[in-house]
Amino acid sequence: MNCLAVREHLAELAVGVLPEEERPAVERHLRWCAGCRKEASELDQAAATFALALAPAPVPSGLGDRVVARIRQAAGAPGSRRRLRTAAAAVVAAMVAVAGLGWGAVMAGRAERFADRAAQAERRREAALEQFRKVLVGLPLGTQLPEDDTHLGQLAPTAAGRVGGGAVLELVSATRIDFVIVIVNGLPRGPGRLPYRIELRNGTGDVIRAGEIATLDADGGGQAFRQFQNRSLAGFSTVLVRDAAGRVVLRGVVGRAEGA
């Protein structure tokens, strides 16, 4: 099926009524054709506009708790025997966590109108997701990470920092080269701030310098990635982000990305 033929079907695909027998060929084409994929995505947005315009129905109370419970169960929360099967799933969870931090930071503000805050939150969230995606694509490691070796944590502002947030992923492996990825969001870019330095600490006070974030985007987002050829990150579960003046602005602790 060529682009011309595919585009004749995209409107029906967007509104969900493309007949079953025609769908596989169209979807196959979309997997490799970026131009038609863009067109399809824009028509999807137009179709979704219809759903978003509906007069909202009242949502049953407690549904949010039930949604969280379903996801907890799927993630292998304490109380469930199921666990995150792969570190890839853990990475996804971290991405969602990053998205949440962006929102949380913005929702906490009071000065702006809700609509402005929501729009700003979406921009921050999208920027954070985009950064994580770029870092992951750039990793020289392939996509499969051993679940037992992957440690995840969130970075929260300290008294000195007060703003921003982030997420950390450490690979601590007996058979692979250890690495750490740090993603931050909402950090100030003013004088004396950049570069931000990443520090890992263990329980006995040893310190590993784990790279720095030299630039931030317009939303205060940035990332650092460092591999450790000759040393293990085992036990270095405390993660600090310091500004150029040495103040700890973000802090977090990583833990295993499994259900234990």
Place this chain on the structure above:
Amino acid sequence: MEGLLAGNEDAVRALYARFARPVYTLGIRLLGSAEAAEELTQDVFLTAWRKAARFDAARGRLSTWLMTIAHNLAVDRLRRETGVSRPTLVLVDEVPEVAAQGEEDPLIERDAAVRALQSLSEAERRLLARAYFGGLTAREIAEADGVPLGTVKTRLRTALIKVRRANQEKERL
């Protein structure tokens, strides 16, 4: 794991707070019952959590992504459940022409969506509603209205492109 879960929960709750209403509303309209809409809402957020890595901010908005998941899941469910009648066709009147005044609706998406739909004629809105909410295929619409299939396809596409253009113009403002 505790911290990760706590983080997840915050993220899921934030996502839920923002999008539960349009997702649940779509479920009611397409599936016709509160129970089915609730199940759909749970499925949508679970799917979004599982597929978070596939969401590409460069290629579309989060609201579009979630509503597309919701619509696909609802349509799949209707197709699976043989013997269940088609979803009730949503009357064009139910798609509001102007935003309700003074309504305390935090969903900026809704205001924007209502404005974008104003670019359509009533016939175009009705056509899109029959497909999107009513599940009628282009062929079924063509047969019902006695017009050529190609004409229905062209009209569907034209209507969507109008909405797309309205969305794009809104984003440029």
